[in-house]
Amino acid sequence: VAATDSCKADKRRVDRRDPPGALPARKLLVVLVEFALGSLRESLRARARARRAAATPPAGSSSPALRALTLAAMALPGMACAAELEDAHIQYSGYKEGGRNLWRGPNGTVKAPPALEVQSLELGLGLRLGDRTRLVFDYAQDTWSGATPILSAPEGFLTVTGASAYPATNGLVNRQLVPYGIGPGGIGPGGTRVPQPTVWNVMTGASAETRRQFDLTLSQEWDEAALAFGGGISQEPDFSSYFAHLNGQWDLNRKLTTLNAGLSYTTSDIDANLGPPETWIDYGQYRNAASGPSIITVARNGQLVQKFVGDREDWSANLGLTQVLSRNSTLSLGLTYTHSSGFLENPYKLVMLAFANPATPPPLFGGLWATRLFNVAESRPDTRSQWAVNAGLSHYVAAARAGLHFNLGYAQDDWGIRSQTAELDWNQGLGRGWLVTPRVRYYSQSAADFYQPYFIWGQRVPLNAAGTLNFGAVPVQYYSSDYRLSAFGAVSAGLSLSKRFENGLTVQAGAEYYVHAGGLKLGGGGTASFADFDYWMLSLGLGVDLTARPSAPDGAHAEHVAGPAAPSSSNSAKRHASHAGLLAPAGLQYAHMLDRSEPFMVGYRAMLGLQSGDVLRGSTPATDAQIAANACGAVECSMAPSKINMTMHMLDLMYAASDRVSLMAMFQFVDMDMDMRMLDGAVVDSGGHGHGASMSQSTGGLGDAGLGALLGLVRTADQALHLGLALSVPIGSVNETTSSDVFTDYGMQLGSGTWDLVPSLTYSGLRGRWFWGAQLNGVWRTSDANDSGYALGDMFQTTAWGGMRLTSWMSASLRGVYTVQNSIQGEYNGTHTTSSPTDFPQNYGGRYWDLGLGLSFALPGSAPRGDRISFEWLQPLSQDVNGYQLERTGSAWLNLSLAF
Amino acid sequence: MHTTASRWRKARAILLAGLSAVLCACTTVEPWERGNLATPQMTEEPADRTVRDHIYRSREGTAGPASARGGGCGCY
Numbered sequence: 001v002a003a004t005d006s007c008k009a010d011k012r013r014v015d016r017r018d019p020p021g022a023l024p025a026r027k028l029l030v031v032l033v034e035f036a037l038g039s040l041r042e043s044l045r046a047r048a049r050a051r052r053a054a055a056t057p058p059a060g061s062s063s064p065a066l067r068a069l070t071l072a073a074m075a076l077p078g079m080a081c082a083a084e085l086e087d088a089h090i091q092y093s094g095y096k097e098g099g100r101n102l103w104r105g106p107n108g109t110v111k112a113p114p115a116l117e118v119q120s121l122e123l124g125l126g127l128r129l130g131d132r133t134r135l136v137f138d139y140a141q142d143t144w145s146g147a148t149p150i151l152s153a154p155e156g157f158l159t160v161t162g163a164s165a166y167p168a169t170n171g172l173v174n175r176q177l178v179p180y181g182i183g184p185g186g187i188g189p190g191g192t193r194v195p196q197p198t199v200w201n202v203m204t205g206a207s208a209e210t211r212r213q214f215d216l217t218l219s220q221e222w223d224e225a226a227l228a229f230g231g232g233i234s235q236e237p238d239f240s241s242y243f244a245h246l247n248g249q250w251d252l253n254r255k256l257t258t259l260n261a262g263l264s265y266t267t268s269d270i271d272a273n274l275g276p277p278e279t280w281i282d283y284g285q286y287r288n289a290a291s292g293p294s295i296i297t298v299a300r301n302g303q304l305v306q307k308f309v310g311d312r313e314d315w316s317a318n319l320g321l322t323q324v325l326s327r328n329s330t331l332s333l334g335l336t337y338t339h340s341s342g343f344l345e346n347p348y349k350l351v352m353l354a355f356a357n358p359a360t361p362p363p364l365f366g367g368l369w370a371t372r373l374f375n376v377a378e379s380r381p382d383t384r385s386q387w388a389v390n391a392g393l394s395h396y397v398a399a400a401r402a403g404l405h406f407n408l409g410y411a412q413d414d415w416g417i418r419s420q421t422a423e424l425d426w427n428q429g430l431g432r433g434w435l436v437t438p439r440v441r442y443y444s445q446s447a448a449d450f451y452q453p454y455f456i457w458g459q460r461v462p463l464n465a466a467g468t469l470n471f472g473a474v475p476v477q478y479y480s481s482d483y484r485l486s487a488f489g490a491v492s493a494g495l496s497l498s499k500r501f502e503n504g505l506t507v508q509a510g511a512e513y514y515v516h517a518g519g520l521k522l523g524g525g526g527t528a529s530f531a532d533f534d535y536w537m538l539s540l541g542l543g544v545d546l547t548a549r550p551s552a553p554d555g556a557h558a559e560h561v562a563g564p565a566a567p568s569s570s571n572s573a574k575r576h577a578s579h580a581g582l583l584a585p586a587g588l589q590y591a592h593m594l595d596r597s598e599p600f601m602v603g604y605r606a607m608l609g610l611q612s613g614d615v616l617r618g619s620t621p622a623t624d625a626q627i628a629a630n631a632c633g634a635v636e637c638s639m640a641p642s643k644i645n646m647t648m649h650m651l652d653l654m655y656a657a658s659d660r661v662s663l664m665a666m667f668q669f670v671d672m673d674m675d676m677r678m679l680d681g682a683v684v685d686s687g688g689h690g691h692g693a694s695m696s697q698s699t700g701g702l703g704d705a706g707l708g709a710l711l712g713l714v715r716t717a718d719q720a721l722h723l724g725l726a727l728s729v730p731i732g733s734v735n736e737t738t739s740s741d742v743f744t745d746y747g748m749q750l751g752s753g754t755w756d757l758v759p760s761l762t763y764s765g766l767r768g769r770w771f772w773g774a775q776l777n778g779v780w781r782t783s784d785a786n787d788s789g790y791a792l793g794d795m796f797q798t799t800a801w802g803g804m805r806l807t808s809w810m811s812a813s814l815r816g817v818y819t820v821q822n823s824i825q826g827e828y829n830g831t832h833t834t835s836s837p838t839d840f841p842q843n844y845g846g847r848y849w850d851l852g853l854g855l856s857f858a859l860p861g862s863a864p865r866g867d868r869i870s871f872e873w874l875q876p877l878s879q880d881v882n883g884y885q886l887e888r889t890g891s892a893w894l895n896l897s898l899a900f
Numbered sequence: 901m902h903t904t905a906s907r908w909r910k911a912r913a914i915l916l917a918g919l920s921a922v923l924c925a926c927t928t929v930e931p932w933e934r935g936n937l938a939t940p941q942m943t944e945e946p947a948d949r950t951v952r953d954h955i956y957r958s959r960e961g962t963a964g965p966a967s968a969r970g971g972g973c974g975c976y
Contacts, residue, residue, distance in 0.1 A: 089947065091947055091948065091951070093948060093951045095955060118955075120951060122950070122951065211972045211973075213972065234972040236972055236973065238973065239972055239973035241972060254931070255931070256929060268973075270973070324929050324934065324937065326928070326929060327929050327933045327934060327935075327936060327937070328936050328937070330937060330942075386962070388962065394942055396936040396937065396939065396941065396942055398936060401939075401941065402941055403939065403941030403942040411962045413962075417961045417962065419960070419961065419962040421962075427940075427941040427942070427944070428941070429939065429940065429941045435940055435941065435944065437946050443956070443960060443962075445960065445961050445962060448961065484959065484960060484961050485961050490959075490960065494952075496946035496947070496948060498944075498946070498947065500940075506947075508946065508947045508948070510946055510947070510948040512948075512952060514955075514959075516959065535955075537948075537951070537952065537955065539947070539948040539951060541947045541948070543947065
């Protein structure tokens with residue numbers, strides 16, 4: 001309540017200073033911003049306030065420039081006070097598959113592909129817009145890499161080329177359609193043929209891809225009802241979804257009974273990159289289809305690639321009931337109907353269709369029939385309807401202080417899949433905010449009617465006039481070998497652990513192990529073991545509940561950072577200077593020390609780094625001919641990067657051990673996307689099989705972690721000097737590979753791979769409206785080579801900034817940055833790509849001048865604390881790169897810091 | 901040996917017992933008696949629930965209750 005009041009008071013203060021000429025613009029901005037936030041009620045209030053403000057005389061004493069800046073800022077109190085941050089969370093999770101039985105070929109030469117891995121990050125913010133209105137923002141991204149099954153086939157129908165297994169084009173079967181393969185004696189005249197019916201997966205390595213999802217939900221509560229609606233988008237290179245959802249809840253019977261209902265809709269565009277045309281795949285049934293999913297061939301960056309395009313829609317409706325049974329038990333029941341239509345195929349899965357011809361040519365090898373094999377894209381019905389019911393019982397076991405949650409689910413659809421789910425969670429309270437939850441889950445499903453590991457018929461091959469497969473005459477219309485549609489069971493067990501601190505911080509960790517096996521299907525009859533696999537999932541998260549924070553210590557930050565510069569005690573004045581760093585630009589690290597008045601800080605920093613445009617040689621653009629001839633060492637470059645985007649999310653934790661020593665821990669999640677182009681005159685070299693051609697690459701996952709301390713050296717009434725020393729712990733990967741399983745370029749690796757020292761020295765000052773500072777910082781690699789054979793160059797940076805507080809809650813800054821980074825030492829100790837300047841160590845590092853423009857805002861209602869959100873844009877002024885590099889176009893920074 | 905009729909009677913008895921348990925409960929649990937139901941053990945889901953559901957959805961044939969709410973292709 002106090003926070004809301006101070007927010008309102010702040011708003012009134014601003015209103016009084018409001019120049020009358022600004023009103024229409026301000027009104028418009030406030031309305032726009034608040035409409036965007038979806039709070040009509042707040043917007044009406046703001047307009048009423050604006051009308052009141054129109055009657056008050058203008059302040060009229062400030063300079064025109066200041067007034068213009070203030071004017072621009074005026075739009076923000078409406079938004080800021082309308083939305084008050086209540087809670088936030090960040091969660092990392094890693095997923096890794098294993099346990100697959102892989103075929104190694106007759107001579108054991110088939111290479112085991114890298115396991116599928118997914119690295120995910122999820123962020124959430126909960127904002128209160130009014131007494132009973134909330135807005136929740138969620139962001140999730142996942143990067144997946146590794147190999148996945150593309151089709152399954154009996155051993156007799158597989159061949160080996162180099163280190164890879166491929167489906168054959170011809171095979172042999174006996175009269176019972178059992179596949180035969182080459183036996184002892186080889187393929188020569190004395191060779192034999194033996195039954196080889198065991199089914200294996202053919203795996204394909206794919207280039208990594210990153211998906212990003214944004215979801216916004218607005219909810220409103222009443223005494224006995226609640227309504228939430230929202231929507232979002234999910235974007236990945238081959239799949240874009242747009243979705244909306246609406247949920248209602250109604251409490252009856254003095255809240256003993258709760259009814260809920262929901263409706264959601266998703267529309268998705270599929271634009272899957274199937275890579276360059278391959279002779280062993282027949283996409284005939286979809287090629288240039290007039291309606292529905294279609295496969296088209298397009299030229300991209302001088303290379304022919306096939307695209308599988310289409311769209312789909314999903315509707316889902318659910319009804320639910322929760323009933324309080326006793327003072328220790330609740331029962332919940334749910335019913336869900338889902339209808340999907342359009343492109344329901346998995347665009348990357350193939351199916352082997354086999355035709356064993358009993359007539360011609362005459363039987364071979366003592367009665368075996370020649371069999372033609374076709375590898376085609378799968379085909380599923382254009383619609384799917386699914387009903388699902390679930391029942392759950394939750395019981396509080398008072399003797400153990402535990403919550404027992406038992407859920408049963410059953411679902412069936414018109415594809416023939418029937419599934420059962422049972423899940424048991426034991427939520428054990430351990431006191432002092434600890435909660436530990438062991439859980440088990442069992443899932444079982446029958447196969448879709450059109451699922452088979454491969455399809456075989458004893459009949460003449462249906463060919464059309466051109467001699468290719470006549471899809472209209474294939475005996476079945478629908479066929480899929482996707483293991484998701486097979487008959488299997490899955491058992492998983494997991495453990496989640498969480499600890500909630502009294503100040504509103506929650507940390508959590510979770511692990512799960514999951515086994516998928518045909519043999520685990522309920523009642524038996526599951527698909528053979530070739531499709532079995534398992535996975536591990538680990539997660540780590542941190543949550544903050546700002547409503548649970550203890551009230552701020554009196555005047556901790558108020559008078560020197562957020563409030564007007566007022567005379568204060570000498571003790572407070574000293575803190576004044578140490579907190580000048582709080583106003584430092586968003587792109588600057590190690591600039592802010594804590595003191596014991598609020599000993600914890602949770603910070604979130606995000607960076608988007610952009611490179612596009614010309615490839616520079618030194619400071620000037622290089623021609624394609626120069627790049628080709630000189631940038632790739634002894635070989636000739638065929639490609640160059642055209643766009644590189646890097647994003648970094650960092651969790652920044654700080655603790656004041658004393659007023660002079662702050663301890664820090666930093667965790668990063670990074671991802672990189674790079675687009676390549678062919679250099680003029682270069683020879684086109686098409687990539688291997690799999691999805692995603694080599695013209696774009698992505699990586700993503702945990703970056704290096706940092707541990708360190710800031711030491712206060714000098715502190716006067718308005719100036720401070722502190723030393724920072726951090727150690728970068730190499731937990732980020734330096735083994736990222738392309739789809740061909742060779743090292744991707746150096747810049748795409750997620751960490752440095754070396755233990756690095758990161759020293760810094762920061763001077764900062766604050767007087768009246770003005771603040772300023774300077775920092776020297778560097779990165780020193782403590783070894784010459786990481787596990788992959790190289791070390792990134794050392795880095796040195798110097799920066800100076802100045803800024804002004806424009807209002808009590810907003811400040812602006814300007815800074816200059818000079819950076820020197822050395823080139824990479826050593827080189828990869830394994831096979832790596834060699835076609836682009838980014839593949840060579842000499843094309844890294846350089847000397848850079850940047851100009852930074854920053855804005856920083858106190859979070860509404862946080863005036864006594866110093867919670868802030870800051871933004872900064874770093875604009876390159878001059879670049880002098882080592883070797884040949886794509887020019888930098890700038891970087892955007894966001895920094896949110898919350899004090900505890 | 902159970903006849904169909906006796907099975908039906910048994911099912912009906914179980915159903916009635918269940919319903920009467922529900923209805924009895926409705927009249928007895930006052931708001932101040934719901935302290936146990938409001939504990940974190942009863943109300944909180946582990947934070948990794950969403951990511952686990954996303955994985956189940958992309959690995960299993962059943963779409964799940966929140967299937968039409970984004971989630972992407974998951975087709976790897």
